[in-house]
Amino acid sequence: MVCAVKSNSVRRYLCLNLYMALSFLVSVGRYLVIHRSGVSSMEYAYFYFYSDALLTIGLYFALLNLYSLVFDEMKVEKYLRVGAVLLLGGTAWFSYAVIAQSSHRILSHFAFELSQNLYFVGLVLTYVLWGAILKLRETRTRLIQLVLGLGVYFSAFAADYALRNLYPNLQPVWQYVTPALGCILPAAWAFSFLWVSEDARLAPSRLVAVPR
């Protein structure tokens, strides 16, 4: 967020900055809960999963911000908004349907399930957005780097969630891996805001050129 303020990009990337501000507040909140109740307490576990669901929804809207920037010349913002709300509602309904059959603590399991499903939906949407960038020959370097950074983050977290489901006994490992993965997005976005000017241009086809 500080980097975005430094490069005068707060309004243009408003949802991204709101997400980062929310992320900062959640981190402070988590620290306070750990300080008061301890890392293995139920309070922290509940706070962690509810705030994670909130952050994932925030990140989903940040992704929509990037969609609207890529498609801004096509004037399809209204359709994007409707589609996004429908997809978010559909994911929430699917998550509820999954946990309603198998859990008695519906709300806390719903938060976990929603986060997990939204990470995967976010990953697919970011992949689609990258495809659109290539198709539309988008050349704004900063926008390209923001999308690619988000793609790396979403895919790393989707893989992390899947591995946590496959090996739940490796909790001592996940408690270090997950926070380390959390550094990817702030680092990638900070780099883009600091080092890449808004006017910089890049041909995305150069990035995908592979030898045959």
Next chain:
Amino acid sequence: MMAAFIFVVSVVIFLQFFVFYCRSLIAVSSKQALSPEVQEVTGIQKAASGEDFNRVMQLLHLCPERPEDRKGIQAIGAYFRLLSFVGSTVARLTPSMRSWTDSERGHCTYFAAIALERRISFSRNMLAQQIDA
């Protein structure tokens, strides 16, 4: 089963995004020219070679670290290791792949040299500010 499927898909997409992201970092740095001074220090005159990467990284670590570029350098370091792995395994079978990995490793070296240039100028500015103060 579902989790295993999601894991495999995520890893494949992660690798794609990671490679594209690193190449976008390299593409930004490739537009900047190296100063004659850094060219002399690193020994990079025209095209950078992958063989020089470790040496340039050692020079980079001698300079005061800047938190803003640390993650970008780490990402390119990981990309370089990935390319070296591909170069010593898969690319041995296909010559075009081998020349591609060699050229990409050279671009990684150039990125590190540009980062070195930034750190040197950052250190100089800091020193100048201290002298002024």
